[in-house]
Amino acid sequence: MSQTNVKCEDVYRYLIEDLDETLDQEARTMIRTHLGQCSNCTSVLKSLRKTISLYKAMPSAIVPASLTSHILETIKKSGKST
């Protein structure tokens, strides 16, 4: 893909698939150049990153001790019956 005349459609697939993390140098340069000139693609990339970061921010949950005991009991019973 040539660096000139790069279209948003060409960049989009790279953008959404890799978020420019796993691309080779040539593709990365092409995308960076395009992003420097295209506010639409820059906004899309920002909003994609923000979407992911919102989901990542979900706090961890702790397994209730009673649930662990219940599961272990269930497994022990099933083990004895088979």
Added chain:
Amino acid sequence: MTNTLSHKTREEELIALARGGDEASFEALMRQHQGMVFNFAMKVCRDRQKAGETLQDTFINVYQKLSQFDGRSKFSTWLYSIVTNNCLMKRRRRKVDDLMEAYDELPSANGDSEKQGVAVNWHSTPAQDLIRDELKEQLDQAILKLPMEYRVVFVLRDIEEKSTDEVASILNISVEATKSRLRRARAFLRQQLLPYVSDER
């Protein structure tokens, strides 16, 4: 900090003993990994009750199938494939690929949104609690609309930060199929959450 090598050896030892019927080793193995399984299920199901059921189903499967674990993949990869499969079993069957194809198309930055950006801050202050609660509700609703095949790829790749190769291996699908589902899942969620993630300017 746990030494990686000794940690792995200890895990292998627990697996071998649990396989031989040692209940204490099975319990230790379960306690070591139950947090990962429960949290993954919470991120996928967005519901404590369902996450609890998934945790139970997963460790019953582990108990029954531990002899089939051959050690060629990481134990965590094997475990992820079981919990993912349990999540997939809960899905409603429908022609999901047809529904999701639209998300291959290039969107405009803000044009597909009626609302504009809403300031969101996870650091809780009383004034922002309502916005935060509303956002959590929106995040839940958006991801629950995503077909399960796509949801598990998004959670594994983007939240759990597994590599594309490992996600493909966990789901037993091709790398290309993994990328395609990830692409559509990201585009779908972005569109659903556009009022919260688009630029204000």
